[in-house]
Structures are given as C-alpha cells and as structure tokens.
Amino acid sequence: MKNIIQEVKDEFEDLKNISSMLEKKTEFDAPCPSGKIEEWEKTNGVKIPEMYKSWLLLTSYARIMDGRIELFFPEISTPDKEDVYIGSLGYGSDSLYFSQKTGAFYAIGDDxxxxxxxxxxxxYVHVTLEDEAEEEYGEEWLEIYDEKFGNE
Structure with missing residues (x-):
C-alpha cells in the first residue's frame, strides 16, 4: 500500500480543524486498515483511486456538519461495478460515487x-465548511481560525 498522498492529508487536517469550530457536529472515525482496502479491491475486482485510498487511510467514515456530507468505505452499487458508492451529500439527497472505469468522482441527485x-x-467540502464558518462567525472567521490553529 502506498503512502498517504500529502495533499489529501493536508486537506483532511484542515477540514477537521474548520469542522471543530462549527456548531454542527462532525465525526471522523479511525483510519481504515490498509489490509481491508486491499482485500476489498481483490474481492471486488475494483481499484479504489489513490486519493480516496489516502482518505480511507485517514478515516474510514466521516460525517460532516450533522451528516450534510458523509464519506464511507466503498460499496458496489451496480452489477457491472461501474459506479462505486462512497458517500452522500445534502443530508442523503445526493449520492457520491467514483467510476471504477474512469476514476471520475461525481454526485447524483436532481442533477x-x-x-x-x-x-x-x-x-467543495472545504468551501462548504468555510461558508458555514462565515455564517457562524462572520467575516472574522478566518482570523479566529488562524488564532486557534496557526497560519500554516
């Protein structure tokens, strides 16, 4: 198993930090064991994109802003294994997938x-959290963030 992609790790840490400032509850479960990822890929004949593997190695489940965004361990959603279900948006109204054939990530709801x-x-998640932080703290939210977590 490759190492965690640094950009994914950096984004994960920043999302955790912003989430911790918000009134809406966010939970990040423990990392997924790399053996579980490898076994799932072998059993299903599906390669998980490296960026999503990195995410899973950081957290096996994330429930962000009271469930407005959820990311979880992949589930096969179609018989041809084309669409792999990995999360939901809008409190479950939209489903998030990756295409095992193209590696593309997409959400399906009304559009x-x-x-x-x-x-x-x-x-997209980051911008959503920033919007929520600005709604809660006003335009000073970033100054509060920097004071709490340091300007990296």
Missing part, C-alpha cells in the same frame, strides 16, 4: 455534479 478528482471534491 449530476462532476468533480475533477477527489481533491476537487474535497475543495
């Missing part, structure tokens, strides 16, 4: 929202 890659999706 289909495509992400360049998993980091692009994490940017």
């Amino acid at each position: 289909r929202e495509e992400y360049e890659d998993f980091l692009d999706f994490l940017t």
Whole structure:
C-alpha cells in the first residue's frame, strides 16, 4: 500500500480543524486498515483511486456538519461495478460515487455534479465548511481560525 498522498492529508487536517469550530457536529472515525482496502479491491475486482485510498487511510467514515456530507468505505452499487458508492451529500439527497472505469468522482441527485478528482471534491467540502464558518462567525472567521490553529 502506498503512502498517504500529502495533499489529501493536508486537506483532511484542515477540514477537521474548520469542522471543530462549527456548531454542527462532525465525526471522523479511525483510519481504515490498509489490509481491508486491499482485500476489498481483490474481492471486488475494483481499484479504489489513490486519493480516496489516502482518505480511507485517514478515516474510514466521516460525517460532516450533522451528516450534510458523509464519506464511507466503498460499496458496489451496480452489477457491472461501474459506479462505486462512497458517500452522500445534502443530508442523503445526493449520492457520491467514483467510476471504477474512469476514476471520475461525481454526485447524483436532481442533477449530476462532476468533480475533477477527489481533491476537487474535497475543495467543495472545504468551501462548504468555510461558508458555514462565515455564517457562524462572520467575516472574522478566518482570523479566529488562524488564532486557534496557526497560519500554516
């Protein structure tokens, strides 16, 4: 198993920090053992994109902002194994997938929202948390964040 991709780790830490400031509860479970990931890939004949593997090696389950965003261990959702279900958005109204054929990440609800890659999706999560922080703390939220966590 490869090491955790640094950009994913950095984003994970920043999301944890911003989430800890918010009134809406966020939970990050323990990391997923690499053996479980390898076994799942072998059993299902599906390669998990490296960025998502990195995420799983940081947390096996994330429930962000009272469940507005959830990320979890992959589930096969179609018989051809094309769509792999990895989360939900909008308190469960939209489902998040990756394509095992193309590696693309996308959410399906009323519309289909495509992400360049998993980091692009994490940017969406980050912006969502920043918007919530600004709603709770006003424009000073970033100063409060920097004071609490240091400006890295």
